[in-house]
Amino acid sequence: MSRKLSEEEYKKKLSYRMEQWFAGQRDPYLEHLRMKPQAERTLEPEKEEALRKEKKERLDKVYRISDNRPVKLFEKLYRIFCVAFCFFLVIMLLIAVSFLPSYGEDEKPVNNEVSRRYIEKGLQETGAVNIVTGMILDYRAFDTLGESHVLFAATCTVLILLRHDKKKGERDTEEETDRVYEPKNDVILQMVSKVLVPPIILFGIYVILCGHLGPGGGFSGGAVIGAGLILYLNAFGFAKTEKFFSEKTYKVLSVSALGCYCLAKSYSFYTGANHIESVIPLGTPGAILSSGLILVLNICVGIVVAGTMYTFYVMFRKGGY
């Protein structure tokens, strides 16, 4: 048989307390456990004096080098061994260098059939007038793909290490970023960069686009563009560069460039491994639209490198876009 409990009786029961605890209204430990503030340490003055003396003696024993004979001996020996090791290294390296084949000599291991093939058939097989670009972006494109990914991974590491997320309402301090005094409006720097930045970026684009025709390529052109962007940033401040290059731009650009590289390269790997004739024409050597995929790969590498260089600089400056 059930009977109705009065409210006071019910409140004493365990089930009531359980229910309240589940609902989060009551903490079962609230009145049973309490943190006691730590009592202040008190010592007799004599004992404290003795303790301090002992500590000082111990520190002196470790840090005063003039009294510490083993440390002194170690320092002397360390210097002697340093110099000896440097000389040993220099002599070893010089001996190793003396065994290298002399520059440009025939009948040396460097002049084997691999380089002969690159030189003789490079233009015919890759369509690139610049043999170096033909080598790094066609014969050895897999290495270059890894290189671009290493750059991307380096940016990610810099992001992890240097990124500084501001909480809402928090203001920049001079310690954390040097953006506080922007815009600095240095007239000389602004005028010079107005004149210099467009040619620098144009030259970078030229180096990227003509990578298969003359000296240059994605990496160097991207670095030139990155340097131009950094100069512009220094002259005009973050407010202007954020309009066209934000974190989102960097993400989209680098990920799409790396993906494009992977796609283009996997196509040529697929056709090459299965002995299928590639659809992409090599074009006439010397024309800007020639040499198959090399131009696309150059542009991809250039975009990744330019974004990476700029992002490095921004991360070092203020830890975030």
Next chain:
Amino acid sequence: MSVFTDILLLFLVVCAVAASLSKNLLNSILIFMSYSLVMSIIWILLESPDLAITEAAVGAGITSLLFFVTLKKIHAIVESDRKEKKDE
């Protein structure tokens, strides 16, 4: 031509030693920059213009820029300025 190359190589060695021995970090970076520039000229003389462009852009340009920013972050540049002001 070979005399010119020898002078450049000698300059390279001098730069390398000076960069490691210089007490001021800013000077050391500037010396490193000039090292990279001379290195890029040597790359051209060795007939590899691709490497020369990369060396000039990365070695002399971006690496030194990152070094400068790092020095500013650790207040190495500012403090030397203050010292100069005190001397005046």
